[in-house]
Amino acid sequence: MTSYRQPGLVLTDRRFSVPLDHADPEGEQIEVYGREAVASDRSGDDLPWLVYLEGGPGFGARRFIGRQAWLGRAVQEFRVLLLDQRGTGNSTPANRQTLPLRGTPGRQADYLAHFRADSIVQDCELIRKRLTGGARWTVLGQSFGGFCATHYLSVAPEGLRTVLITGGLPSLHATADEVYRAAYPRIRRKVEAHYARYPQDVDRARRIAAHLQAHEVTLPSGGRLTPAALQCLGILLGSGEGTHQLHFLLEDAFVETPAGPALSDAFLENVQAALSYAGHPLYALLHEAIYAQGQGPTAWAAERVRAEFPEFDAEKSLAGDAPLLFTGETVHPWHFETDPALRPLRETARLLAERKDWAPLYDPARLAANEVPVAAAVYHDDLYVDTAHSLETARAIRGLRTWVTDEFEHDGVRAGGPRVLDRLLALARGEI
Structure with missing residues (x-):
């Protein structure tokens, strides 16, 4: 691990080996990268973890300089992992230069079938156990990261302390x-x-x-x-x-x-x-x-x-x-x-x-019985994620609290500075 500093932060590069196919844990391994961020004055404290899942698919976690946007609010109480989901950023890349290493287009397509939310969440669970010793963590999911967080609630809620979603509540059923x-x-x-x-x-x-x-x-x-x-x-x-x-x-x-x-x-x-x-x-x-x-x-x-x-x-x-x-x-x-x-x-x-064999991503029955505190910002008339679909899903997840706003567009968690994250935390904690 390599640690270094930015204004107000201590950053640490972390790299994790994970199975390409989680159904074959001893098979081929790929690398997933995460950038740990912690407040300079709290770097030695025992803080709970928050993992950030970027939008996309296909984008690495945002590269912040110091305590920009929501990150400044997060490091007040969390140790943050800015995760480059598999295939993105500093994780094992998947692009026109590297995919030919897989062989034929058919082999490339089979390889990429392991790069959806289901595999990303399984990566998160392996990483969580290695980082926290088994303690639950908070997930902040932006856009497609919210899709991943919803899948997380469907398959591994036992790993979740709180879930915060911004512009990323997917339809559970829509084609x-x-x-x-x-x-x-x-x-x-x-x-x-x-x-x-x-x-x-x-x-x-x-x-x-x-x-x-x-x-x-x-x-x-x-x-x-x-x-x-x-x-x-x-x-x-x-x-x-x-x-x-x-x-x-x-x-x-x-x-x-x-x-x-x-x-x-x-x-x-x-x-x-x-x-x-x-x-x-x-x-x-x-x-x-x-x-x-x-x-x-x-x-x-x-x-x-x-x-x-x-x-x-x-x-x-x-x-x-x-x-x-x-x-x-x-x-x-x-x-x-x-x-x-x-x-x-x-x-x-x-x-x-x-391809015809895509597995279902969400478990409506499990979401209906959810016990994890969840809060979601739903942006009115969001260009990228349908508001009606998001609100239907919000009603289907037990205990989820929404903040529906037209103050921001899809990038509210970035453009709104600390305010969006602050409000979602307050909603999830029942403070408002």
Whole structure:
């Protein structure tokens, strides 16, 4: 272990060997990384543990500098483990460079089938026992981390002292199709709100999309920017500052060149930063699988369901006078053609989309009998997680207390500083 300091914190790198397949504990092992954070003035104290599960799938735990955001509140009373879930961050990586070590796309898909919430929670249980000597710990789950926390409550509540969920109460039953069928109208509302705030962006977005329709445009990475890829910038609208970020991105897209108007290098660089999956390929590979629960293949649900909402068809919008609608948290087959970080994995992605044997993730009966204190922040009209689905699940988990708010978007636990965590702790403890 290596320890070092940041302002107000002592940090320690921790690495854990865990089975790739927990059904075969003596089989292949992979590494999971966690960054321990404790207040400098309490580093020698016997503190309870809090493990943070980041959103995603496919993102390592947020890299804080000092006591940023909720972490400053957490270290007042916890020793915190910022966990890079398997395949992410400093854990054994899974990407276009490493997955070929597994062999064929079929073998790669079989390998990645062990990277959902069920395996992540089993990792957590092994790590908990090694770190705490068997004591229970608190889980803070953001977004997909909340999905993992809900699975944790379903399969191993004996390891949990308290569960805190922010923007991540999943439906216990909805298929991937039902998730996206609820998502597209929600996405449209977010886009309409953006255009109401920034009406000049209606013409800007249409002009950019028309240019992409008429020209082949390549991003600095070598990826192709198409009208459909441009629409994916709508994913920004799920954060508190996202509507403003999208506006600033669109406002200076073009430059004049000897050949006429062209999309600027700066614009293309910023678009690439927003859309590339190079840093989180598991998000694209496993995103629909997080909704799969023994209900057959997901079969590119976002792409199929989008056809039910023709207003999102960029070609039809440009042929008339309708605004271009951005999309949100959706992954499509063409991502594995246009993004160089995903292109080598397109066959693996296809096999995952066709996979039929995904195990159920939640146990409604066990959740109905829950005895672990649980509190959840539910963000009103959250872009990424359907509010109606979240509230239905909240009612299904015994004793869960909700805080429903429109003060924040999906990133409330980060944007709200210590306030969100402070309120969830108070709710879970019955202090309010």
